[in-house]
Amino acid sequence: MSRYDAQGRLELADRIRKTVLPERGQIPMFVYTDPDVYELERERLFGSTWLFLAHTSEIPNPGSFVVRSMGEESVIVGRGDDGVVRVFLNACRHRGMRLACEDFGEVANWRCPYHGFTYGSRGEFMGTLMGAPFERSAYPEGLDRDALHLVEARAEIYQGLVFATWSRSGPSLDEFLGDVRWYLDLIVGRAEMEVVGVPERWMVPTNWRLPSENFTADAYHTATAHSFLSRLGMVKGVDFGRDGYHVDPGGGHGLGIGVHFDGESYFPAELAEEYATRLDGGQAQTLARVKNLHGNVFPNFSFLIPNFIEIEGRRVSGAMLRVWQPAGPDRTQVWSWHLVERGAPEWWKRLGRKMYIQTFSSSGMFDQDDTENWEAQTRSSNAALYRQEEFLLHYGMGLDAPPLPPGEFPGPGDVYDGKFSEAAARTYYRVWRNHVLEEVR
Numbered sequence: 001m002s003r004y005d006a007q008g009r010l011e012l013a014d015r016i017r018k019t020v021l022p023e024r025g026q027i028p029m030f031v032y033t034d035p036d037v038y039e040l041e042r043e044r045l046f047g048s049t050w051l052f053l054a055h056t057s058e059i060p061n062p063g064s065f066v067v068r069s070m071g072e073e074s075v076i077v078g079r080g081d082d083g084v085v086r087v088f089l090n091a092c093r094h095r096g097m098r099l100a101c102e103d104f105g106e107v108a109n110w111r112c113p114y115h116g117f118t119y120g121s122r123g124e125f126m127g128t129l130m131g132a133p134f135e136r137s138a139y140p141e142g143l144d145r146d147a148l149h150l151v152e153a154r155a156e157i158y159q160g161l162v163f164a165t166w167s168r169s170g171p172s173l174d175e176f177l178g179d180v181r182w183y184l185d186l187i188v189g190r191a192e193m194e195v196v197g198v199p200e201r202w203m204v205p206t207n208w209r210l211p212s213e214n215f216t217a218d219a220y221h222t223a224t225a226h227s228f229l230s231r232l233g234m235v236k237g238v239d240f241g242r243d244g245y246h247v248d249p250g251g252g253h254g255l256g257i258g259v260h261f262d263g264e265s266y267f268p269a270e271l272a273e274e275y276a277t278r279l280d281g282g283q284a285q286t287l288a289r290v291k292n293l294h295g296n297v298f299p300n301f302s303f304l305i306p307n308f309i310e311i312e313g314r315r316v317s318g319a320m321l322r323v324w325q326p327a328g329p330d331r332t333q334v335w336s337w338h339l340v341e342r343g344a345p346e347w348w349k350r351l352g353r354k355m356y357i358q359t360f361s362s363s364g365m366f367d368q369d370d371t372e373n374w375e376a377q378t379r380s381s382n383a384a385l386y387r388q389e390e391f392l393l394h395y396g397m398g399l400d401a402p403p404l405p406p407g408e409f410p411g412p413g414d415v416y417d418g419k420f421s422e423a424a425a426r427t428y429y430r431v432w433r434n435h436v437l438e439e440v441r
């Protein structure tokens with residue numbers, strides 16, 4: 001049964017309009033895993049919005065590339081010898097075969113493994129058909145180079161973060177990110193950052209939006225789902241997730257900043273100078289109080305400074321990026337990057353890697369807690385799809401609470417005192433609804 005026809009789509013749009021009411025703190029559970037909602041998202045959301053693909057340190061040289069996804073579509077992210085990063089649909093124009101079959105590499109050109117059509121990977125010839133086997137005898141009339149150019153996405157970079165979109169006419173990346181840029185700077189702009197190793201990937205039987213909204217606006221779950229931190233004496237009390245700020249920077253992005261009151265920065269003194277040269281006064285002052293920071297760039301790109309924990313007697317954290325790549329309405333491929341300051345002291349790099357593996361890698365303690373919940377929510381949603389009445393969920397935390405007056409916090413956006421708020425999740429669903437109902441652009 002599919003509503004994938006004009007009438008069905010109108011009915012679905014009507015149902016979304018009537019029941020997805022974040023203004024009232026109401027989200028119906030069917031949107032979590034409904035296959036028809038997912039089809040709308042593939043086309044109207046992943047087909048048009050900016051999507052994070054890679055960090056520039058992953059493609060350092062001319063000819064280096066990585067293979068990533070935009071929604072479910074495979075793309076090549078490559079750097080030309082002119083230094084420009086370009087993004088192409090990973091599909092040969094001859095028969096649509098996947099052009100780059102490896103995860104990453106460094107090549108002089110891309111050659112299709114099926115019939116051998118070969119495309120440039122360098123500078124202005126990136127994505128241009130350079131030749132085909134036995135071209136003169138197979139195609140005596142010649143091949144139209146322009147018509148056979150790889151399909152190219154629009155790519156832009158912010159602080160080393162490579163994003164792309166299929167939209168030709170939408171907002172620029174800067175306009176799209178807006179006020180969340182000030183907060184992204186604290187993670188990836190505070191120093192010259194580099195990705196450690198290659199990103200980890202694993203599959204989770206959940207809808208991609210559940211982890212995305214968790215990073216956007218869910219500090220509340222930490223007291224219950226991650227209470228081990230307190231029980232093992234790694235933090236002071238189970239309410240460790242409350243102290244700090246919840247931020248709704250607009251655009252569907254969202255974040256929470258956990259702060260400490262110890263006076264001195266938890267970050268290594270060796271990096272203080274680099275931080276000071278790259279951050280403005282308000283950002284430096286905020287970073288000095290950070291004990292953790294979680295957030296999400298709409299729709300599915302999360303960022304994190306995990307809770308500082310003690311390893312080998314030293315307090316350590318780091319920087320982490322996530323993409324919750326949809327692989328069907330109830331399956332998500334998790335991409336997880338660990339980043340570190342290139343100029344960091346050896347101890348911070350070594351212990352930071354241990355911190356990453358213990359907390360938020362595929363075997364991380366936090367991920368195991370979270371995954372259990374996202375899986376079960378997904379199963380509940382699939383079960384509810386077979387029922388007639390709406391299963392309405394509660395997204396009302398902080399609905400009537402006003403943000404801090406301007407000037408109370410150095411960063412932009414609506415900033416709430418204390419992290420227990422779902423304000424940014426409500427904006428997330430407003431923006432999401434606009435996309436799937438095509439009320440944007």
Ligand SMILES: [Fe+2]
Pocket residue numbers: 221222225226366369370
């Ligand atoms: Fe969590």
